[in-house]
Amino acid sequence: MLTTHRKQQILSLLKENGQVVAKHVSQLMGVSEDTIRRDLREMAQEGLLQRVHGGALPASPATADFARRESITSEGKLAIGRAAAKMIQPGQVVILDGGTTARQLARHIPHDLRATIVTHSPTVALELIEHPLAEVILIGGRLFKHSIVAVGAAAIESIEQIHADTFFMGVTGVHPKAGLTTGDYEEAAVKRALSRAAAETIVLASSEKLNAASPYVVVSLAGISGIITERATPAVLTMPYEKMNIQITRA
Structure with a gap:
């Protein structure tokens, strides 16, 4: 699965469940936890989610000045x-x-x-x-x-x-x-x-x-x-x- 598709699916899971757990996502997508953690880091840097221990939560959009x-x-x-x-x-x-x-x-x-x-x-x-x-x-x-x-x-x-x-x-x-x-x-x-x-x-x-x-x-x-x-x-x-x-x- 391409990185872009993984990230889109992660966002869909976040919207559906209110959180994602890296271990569960890696099993669902058939990739390593390290790959999912890297995706989560990149997505956090882009402001798409908020990383927490073991996974991520939806990021707040209320960040403008x-x-x-x-x-x-x-x-x-x-x-x-x-x-x-x-x-x-x-x-x-x-x-x-x-x-x-x-x-x-x-x-x-x-x-x-x-x-x-x-x-x-x-x-x-x-x-x-x-x-x-x-x-x-x-x-x-x-x-x-x-x-x-x-x-x-x-x-x-x-x-x-x-x-x-x-x-x-x-x-x-x-x-x-x-x-x-x-x-x-x-x-x-x-x-x-x-x-x-x-x-x-x-x-x-x-x-x-x-x-x-x-x-x-x-x-x-x-x-x-x-x-x-x-x-x-x-x-x-x-x-x-x-x-x-x-x-x-x-x-």
Whole structure:
């Protein structure tokens, strides 16, 4: 079997099963495990999948920089942001992650809502300037320009002083086995600290992020209580999380 055909079949197996195991694929295709591992390495370098021990998972497509992601904000992200904003109750302390979906959340917070909003995203904070009753706490640190968020030791130290009601988290991958993942090591550490600082964590995940993975783990699925996704997301994508008793909200 030609390399191109093997890779196409690997992608088909990933789409069908949500993961591939190198040993099983080698047996299926009648080639050595070393050959399949080489294929997986090359495909990972091309951004086609995320390698894990023994095989691979689907790669998250949410890797573009902030400006590009902002320019293609979908109706689904608008709906997710709107649904999440409705969950914020008067008097609560909530944490908003960075990213384009969290920015939509901020834009849909009612102007008369009295609450405290904590964020490490300058772009999210700016959306709340015209909210007179909202207290905004902006976490500082080193600016991670890809996502326009603060990261690093200073950010984590500030986060550790906060006890919030809810953290609305954005990630690039949500997978039944890999958990919640993102593409930068330091950003993952900050998201993890934000999750620890809140009584509950709710994930904002458009459908292309479900059953996908990125290199760095944020938290396991046991660390969250809910996922908000688009109304049109296929049931097959959300079923694994519903089986884990994670509340799925369709926006």
